Amino acid sequence: MTEGQSIPRNLRHLRLLPAIAEHRSLTGAALVSGLSQTAVTHALHKVETAVGSALFDRNSTGAFPTDRGQVLLARVRRALDRLDPALDALAPGLSRVVTHSQLIALIATAQSGNVTLAARQLGLAQPTVHRAVTELERAAGRSLFDRARSGLVPRRACLSLCRAARLAFAELDQAEADLAEFDGREGGRVVLGALPLSRSNLLPAALVAFRQERPETPVIVHDSRYEDLLAGLVAGEVDAIIGALRDPAPVAEVEQHPLFDDRLCFVSGPGHPLTKESAPTIASLVQWPWIVPRLGAPARRQFEEFFAKHGLRPPENVIESGSVLLMRETLRQSEMLGCISGWQAAAEVQHGLMTALPIQPDVPARQIGVTLRRDWMPTTAQRRMLDLLKEAARNF
Structure with missing residues (x-):
């Protein structure tokens, strides 16, 4: 061929x-x-x-x-x-x-x-x-x-x-x-659905490694809503979704494979008044405006459950977004607070772009992984991308 x-x-x-x-x-x-x-x-x-x-x-x-x-x-x-x-x-x-x-x-x-x-x-x-x-x-x-x-x-x-x-x-x-692979050529393409958490560290590392090995194989990354990505996955238009897994799995046609566990992190911009308090209370968090994941996302559900667990109504003055860049810049220019994946926050905090608050959410860890169509048979390129995602997860 x-x-x-x-x-x-x-x-x-x-x-x-x-x-x-x-x-x-x-x-x-x-x-x-x-x-x-x-x-x-x-x-x-x-x-x-x-x-x-x-x-x-x-x-x-x-x-x-x-x-x-x-x-x-x-x-x-x-x-x-x-x-x-x-x-x-x-x-x-x-x-x-x-x-x-x-x-x-x-x-x-x-x-x-x-x-x-x-x-x-x-x-x-x-x-x-x-x-x-x-x-x-x-x-x-x-x-x-x-x-x-x-x-x-x-x-x-x-x-x-x-x-x-x-x-x-x-x-x-x-x-x-x-x-094409049988003939010794690069064949096909890889289509990935990227949820917010995967875009900062995990997916970029896997993509760089993949491109070094397979310079000609097209890779398409969609960063749409989970529901849209799931519809594409079930229809055969998306190969894999990378990000927070759902519990239970959303539909019988898919299977979920964990890569690592992640916990929520509450952050602010550098110099926020809460970071200077010796013993801020959970109630004090409600008084500030927040940037949080959108409704329906596992992280948003945990955010609201955290406050309910402590007998408080969740903050109502919120902006919904899954963009780390948007959160970082908004926190830098304001006194808003942010709810983000701890895995994502680590790099931002390490570089001084965000600050972890003295109070952190006591919620269970979330499983982060890959969602695939059940009974899917990947090509050589698709299988290699999945392997590189696993390797990237082990290295972080």
């Missing part, structure tokens, strides 16, 4: 690969698929041409996957295992007729709620997208959208199919990376 070549997205052709491997012959694959042997031979030739090598060794005893064929087969099977149950739940036999183009049109329409916007997003003509969605609905024997004044509202079955299709297509993207 040379530069510029990619896995073809003709689902009917890709479905033939597991059939050929299972029956060890093109004739057997033709029988179970309802195609002629000539059609199967032609389809296999197109796939092999696209990936740049033979995928099966064919001789008098049968057809057997090559080493490269095994690499691709593993991902194709995973893709179909994700896609076909959702298709067959809509209509028996739908998996035999649905096309990649139809699914792409469905996903774009469900995301935008409008066929015209979906067509613009895909760079296609509006009738083309409309026809693809209509043909898919006709094959399924049901409508996949409710028509409302606001646009097209995807039904539950539609959302389920879109999610399965995105996961299937993510597996095919992974296949391209796997084949």
Whole structure:
């Protein structure tokens, strides 16, 4: 597989690969698929041409996957295992007729709620997208959208199919990376969701080490809200989320792997009046304005529980932010107080940019780690990034 070549997205052709491997012959694959042997031979030739090598060794005893064929087969099977149950739940036999183009049109329409916007997003003509969605609905024997004044509202079955299709297509993207690695090239990309705590020390250290080892592999870091990152993770658009783990795990589709424990830290700017008091009280903390994590974050929950534990209402004069830079500069220019990860605060305090308050929260340690999609199979590059995150956590 040379530069510029990619896995073809003709689902009917890709479905033939597991059939050929299972029956060890093109004739057997033709029988179970309802195609002629000539059609199967032609389809296999197109796939092999696209990936740049033979995928099966064919001789008098049968057809057997090559080493490269095994690499691709593993991902194709995973893709179909994700896609076909959702298709067959809509209509028996739908998996035999649905096309990649139809699914792409469905996903774009469900995301935008409008066929015209979906067509613009895909760079296609509006009738083309409309026809693809209509043909898919006709094959399924049901409508996949409710028509409302606001646009097209995807039904539950539609959302389920879109999610399965995105996961299937993510597996095919992974296949391209796997084949590149098999050929001795850097392949694929790494997409990380970075929660506030990971951005100051842990992730930068891992990224620097990763870039030294793999100078050509693209890395994309998203620093969105946890809920947005989680949605991307479940849909196969984000590989891993790094930051505070949730207890319990938010959805059954993910698994959490701890890296280290962290405790909250109360800080101020250098020279704050509270740092000069010999014995400040917990009640005195409520009188000051604060910068705190946003509602719903584990650290915010612990912040509020700390005051409740001591019979006090949490401070109400707060700014919500997860940015260390914003907190540092705001504390430096004011007499506000900050609630931050102790792990993050350590470097700021060490350099004299923040000061740890005489009173610190007596709350349990939080687990910091990596959240992954359950049953995810990382590429070589993705696995290496996870290893480097573990190494970085041990070094801090």
